[in-house]
Amino acid sequence: MPVLITPAERSQDTRVGAPAWREAAKAIxxxxxxxxxxxxxxxxxxxxPKDSVRDPHVARHLCRAAYxxxxxxxxEMLKGGGTLEKPPPGEGVTLWKGKMxxxxxxxxxxxxxxxxxxxxQTAEVVxxxxxxxxxxxxxxxxAQHQINGQLRRLLRQREATxxxxxxxxxxxxINQQSGKLRGYRPKSEKAPDKADSMLTWExxxxxxxxxxxxxxxxxxxxxxxxxxSCRDTLAFCCKERLQAVDLMxxxxxxxxxxxxxxxxxxxxxxxxxxxxxxKTPPPDPVGTYTPECATALYEAKRLWMESKDTLLEMTxxxxxxxxxxxxxxxxxxxxxxxxxxxTLELEGPLSKRHLETREKLDRPLVRVYxxxxxxxxxEASRLAQGTDKxxxxxxxxxxxxxxxxxxxxxxxxxxxxxxxxxxxxxxxVRLRLRQRHPHVCYEQAQRLVxxxxxxxxxxxxxxxxxx
Numbered sequence: 069m070p071v072l073i074t075p076a077e078r079s080q081d082t083r084v085g086a087p088a089w090r091e092a093a094k095a096i097x098x099x100x101x102x103x104x105x106x107x108x109x110x111x112x113x114x115x116x117p118k119d120s121v122r123d124p125h126v127a128r129h130l131c132r133a134a135y136x137x138x139x140x141x142x143x144e145m146l147k148g149g150g151t152l153e154k155p156p157p158g159e160g161v162t163l164w165k166g167k168m169x170x171x172x173x174x175x176x177x178x179x180x181x182x183x184x185x186x187x188x189q190t191a192e193v194v195x196x197x198x199x200x201x202x203x204x205x206x207x208x209x210x211a212q213h214q215i216n217g218q219l220r221r222l223l224r225q226r227e228a229t230x231x232x233x234x235x236x237x238x239x240x241x242i243n244q245q246s247g248k249l250r251g252y253r254p255k256s257e258k259a260p261d262k263a264d265s266m267l268t269w270e271x272x273x274x275x276x277x278x279x280x281x282x283x284x285x286x287x288x289x290x291x292x293x294x295x296x297s298c299r300d301t302l303a304f305c306c307k308e309r310l311q312a313v314d315l316m317x318x319x320x321x322x323x324x325x326x327x328x329x330x331x332x333x334x335x336x337x338x339x340x341x342x343x344x345x346x347k348t349p350p351p352d353p354v355g356t357y358t359p360e361c362a363t364a365l366y367e368a369k370r371l372w373m374e375s376k377d378t379l380l381e382m383t384x385x386x387x388x389x390x391x392x393x394x395x396x397x398x399x400x401x402x403x404x405x406x407x408x409x410x411t412l413e414l415e416g417p418l419s420k421r422h423l424e425t426r427e428k429l430d431r432p433l434v435r436v437y438x439x440x441x442x443x444x445x446x447e448a449s450r451l452a453q454g455t456d457k458x459x460x461x462x463x464x465x466x467x468x469x470x471x472x473x474x475x476x477x478x479x480x481x482x483x484x485x486x487x488x489x490x491x492x493x494x495x496x497v498r499l500r501l502r503q504r505h506p507h508v509c510y511e512q513a514q515r516l517v518x519x520x521x522x523x524x525x526x527x528x529x530x531x532x533x534x535x
Contacts, residue, residue, distance in 0.1 A: 141167040200349075200356030201312040208306035208361060211368045215299045218375045222295065225382050226288050232386045233281040234510040236274055239393055241513040242503045243271045246400075246496045248517075253492050254485035263493070266403045270396050277389045284382050291371070291378055298371050301364045309356065401500055404493050411490045 083090070139160075141153040155162045155169040162169045246267055251258075349355075351362040503513055 136168065136170070139168045139170045141169070197356060198313055201309045204356050204361055205306050205309040205313070207365065208302050208309065211365055212299055212302040212306060214372060215295055215302065215368055218372055218379075219292070219295050219299065221379055222288060222292055222375055225379055225386075226285065226292070229281060229284055229288070229382055229386050232389055233278065233285065235504075235506075236277045236281060236389065236393060238503065238508070238510045238513045239274050239397065240271065240278065241510070241517050242500050243267055243274065244517060245499055245503070245513075249496050249499065250492055253489045256482060256485045257489035257492075261407060263400075263403045263407045266400045270400050273396055274393070277393065280385060281389060284385055288378060288382060291375055295371055295375060298364070298368050302368060305358075305361050305364050309361070312356075397500065397504055401497055404497050404500075408490050408493045408497075411486050411493070414486055 138156060141155055144152045144154060146152055153167065158169075158171065160169045160171040250264070250267075349357045351357055351359040353359060502508070503516075
């Protein structure tokens, strides 16, 4: 049934539609405005800086003014009184006309080129990993080459030290031969002298040199094994790193040159002044520079420094031992030569005297004088007395003669012994000079000692005295 409106009410509101209908229409319109604003805000927030956060309790123009304030150029005062406007630091696009530098904006939704961008990012990650693997492999390969160089130098020094050790052992054999050969001297010449003391001193010094050389050989052998193990570890790590590099478009040395590092082990090398060397990256278990590679390079660096010091020490010891051994051998030979000169000085010359003949009592002058009686000469009695005295003297002289003969025999035997001693010392000097020659190896000297039978009796003094 229709509702009748009074005239007063009809004069206040001329609208025909019902209030509920109008409120419903207003609600729909307001909802559409809110939806439009929200969609606009969401569309704008899809492309904006990462750190843009709007406070819902602050007006939009105030938020915008506070947000873009860091983007504006900064004014700096110069010394002359002028000003200079500079853009703020950081990434972004510089708007010189508007004097602003907003940061880089990022889209929150995939763009039409999203697939291509992700492919480029993946390729960049793969290429970065390949570059890192190639650079690490270059470092490992260079360290391996340097360790190989140290191995070659250490092997050459070990050969030199082994030759010197062989010379020291040969010197001990020469000392042993010298002692055995001097044992063939006659008993009267075997009195201990300074030559024997020099041989004993030489033996002790050579034993000390031998222990020193053997210690160097043992130390170098342990270091050699460590270097070989380190070289194998570097080769394995390098081969493992190169698995990520299918195509090597440039040599490893070029990679190191581009990185500005020519060596990661040899610290004595001066870096190139043209390029700024890259720092060694931190180890990454899932990266290109793994902890195993870092440990291998650190061990290579430590062994390189240790082998360098060992090589210097071995070279110095080898040179000192060579000079000391030569000096000792010369001193021993000089003492033996002096003993030979002293032996020659004790060998004096021998002389003999002829017996004189005297006249007898039956000479012609005495026979003529004794033809008369009473002309007896006192010569006979005096000769008888003289004969008695002479007989006693002859007995005494015979005794002295026996002593002289015995002394002469002793002197002759001593002279022969001196000659034998001189020959023995001379042979010892010849033996030492011949055996210490570099062409005589240790095995030859050892065979000479082993083939020498010390039970062979020397020449006896009686045989030398009868000659």
